[in-house]
Amino acid sequence: MKNRTLAGHAEAILTRKHWVFDLDGTLTLPVHDFSVIRQALGVPQGIDILGYLASLPDPEAQPLHDKLNAIETELLEQIEPAPGTVQLIEALQRRGSRMGVLTRNTRDIAIRTLDSLGVGGYFPEECILGRGDAPPKPDPEGLFRFCVRWRTVPAEMVMVGDYVFDLQTGRNAGAATIHIDRTRSFLWPELTDIGVSTPEELLQILPA
Template sequence: MTLSGRHADILRRGHWIFDLDGTLTVAIHDFASIRKALGVPPGGDILEHLEALPLEQARLMRQKLVAIEEELAGRTEAACGAVGLVQKLHGRGTRLGVLTRNTRDNALATLRRIGLQNFFAERDVLGREEALAKPDPDGIYRLAREWGVPPSALVMVGDYGFDLETGRAAGAATIHVDTSRAFRWPELTDIAVGSLAELALALPELPVRPCSPVRAR
């Protein structure tokens, strides 16, 4: 990947937010099947559809969605390069967060399964119960406030349009990870890579700050 000066500046930033499923993990979600199981029309937004249901029906469908997500989390794997990239960022003192449309509990379980739980403080992992769901930029704003930096100082990394829309709306830089290299949202993307391993190789060399893994609080 050839980097411009602006790209290098983005990669030097000290505050990064990651999407979870399909970004830090291998994509295993069959969203068409999930929609069918929950009665969501093809192509519909799952969370928006459940939000519009009558209260009791919505409660039951949310329980069903959580069960599906927990089953998927139990067999997920780290994406290519995820562990190396996170270790490298953490080693240079980068503050790391997760913003997911999943639940926080499921996100934390997934981070444990893929060996990344010690690099993310629990308060920096936001699910759909802690922040408005992407593509609303609420989660980025919350992490920016927590970290004491403007949203424009952040990097948002994701594999889908919602992630990139969220970053753009907040004024953060965006990195699109697409193993197919189709890169469908160039207008929302600052840097496009085929894998997190490729992204790790592109990071400018910075002094490494000795530190211990972040512990959940």
């Protein structure tokens, strides 16, 4: 009985029409080694990179932002889709879903990433919010902006991501959350409505 209720809950979430994705490690295979990036920027280990940069005075922060952009641009060359990414996005498009990306990367790099994954055409530029466009996750503001744009409410929305910030963002906004975790550890069950290992697995459970 419990399983049936859970299954019904999941199905109701999966039929929602408004989908917001994290980008790196969610639609792509993970290429960011954040501890290496922290080291390159002089950010103490365990500290949020964007939060740390935001805490610095501008003259100190700007060169670090430039360096971070350079690192992320370099990583573009290694971008590969996670298994099932293209098929999942195509399936959601066929169902008439609205889709957006909310990333702590820059919008410019996000656009180039989506193009290199082969799904750029499904995400209008105004539906890609980077770190310059909305307060960084886990702030829910980015999701609220999608709500305004799509004339919907968080209760009609799904946030999909691979990290705790993505899940917190969904929870903070009142949206459903889907955790994509290749290791299937699912470390944040209290923040997760549905857990899958890949976009491919998500596609498999998507109601027709």
